[in-house]
Amino acid sequence: MNNTLHQKAPGYLLWLLFTLLVFSSLIKLGVWQSQRAEEKEQRLTRISQYQLEDARPLTQVLALEQQGLDINDMPVLLEGQFAPNALFFLDNQIDNGRLGYRVFQVFLSGQAALLVNLGWVPGSLDRQLLPRIQPISGSYSLKGNVRKLEAGVMLMEQQLPPRLLAANEWPLRVQQIEPEKFSPLIARQLLPFVVYLDKNEAIGYKKNWQAVVMPPQKHRAYAFQWFSLACAFLGLMVWASLHHHRQSKNNK
Incomplete structure (x- = not known):
């Protein structure tokens, strides 16, 4: 009988370990989704509160960030001008089933440089052709919202030249917005977040973004x-x- 128990023990332990492993993994996935729901609710509540507030100057937003406050989604007022030529096309952006690009341009405000999301534009069936868009020029006073960047899943790392790009090398198609990697391209340190233009701003393209996708x-x-x-x-x-x-x- 002891031999029988010894023979069954390894199989029983494997059965038990398999059951516990799968069960705990499923529970963790459920807990993770519940936590994401809470995070989204908190963010939507914060956005609703921000909609009642006036946009803060960029210098004030940066000061609040230095104090350790979460500035994500905070309304911001940008005063300055767009950098000439520095135009980025974020690839594989879909709108109503149509493939296109999100257009980002560098904005200079005092000593700060940051990327502004100007909106969505349709792409061409020929992947070699980029949209014919001229960079915005001139000085502006613009309202928008701070968006912190979430790391996306990339199969391959973006290969970008670590140098200042010449005027004829713009615009640039990119697979992910990475201010740290983009900084050498314009010879200025970009802020680690972007600004999404307020949908009421006249400039830009199709402003089809949502604060919370899911x-x-x-x-x-x-x-x-x-x-x-x-x-x-x-x-x-x-x-x-x-x-x-x-x-x-x-x-x-």
Whole structure:
């Protein structure tokens, strides 16, 4: 009998470890989705509060960031001018099923340089052709919202020349907005966030962005699915274990 127990022990332990591993993974996914829902709700609440406030000058926004405050989505007032030529086309941006680009241009405000999202433009079927867009020139007073950048998933690292680009090398197609890597291209240090133009601003292109792409309700629905899968999986494994145990007893 002891030999039988020893023979069953490794298989039982593997069964138990597999069950615990899968169950805990499903629970973690559910918890993660629940946390994302809470984060989205907090962000939407913050955005609603910001809509009641006046835009702050960029210098004030930077001072608040230095104090450790979260400036994401904060309304900001930009005073300055666009840098000539420094135009970036963010690739693979979709609007109503159509492939295009998000257009970013460098804006100079005092000693600060930052990227401004001017909006979406359609792309060509010929991937070699970039949209025929002239850089915006002149001085402006613009309202927008700060957007902190989230790291995207890239299969390959962007290869960019570590030097100042000549006028005839613009515009530049990019796969991800990376101010730190873009800074050598304009010989100025870019701020680590971008500004999305206020939709009421006259300049720019199609301003089709949303603060939150996936609403909190959808995250909660996904969380419910993961928790349900975890419970169903655990129930199935318990049933399979009991069924196997009964069969083993009947075979004796």
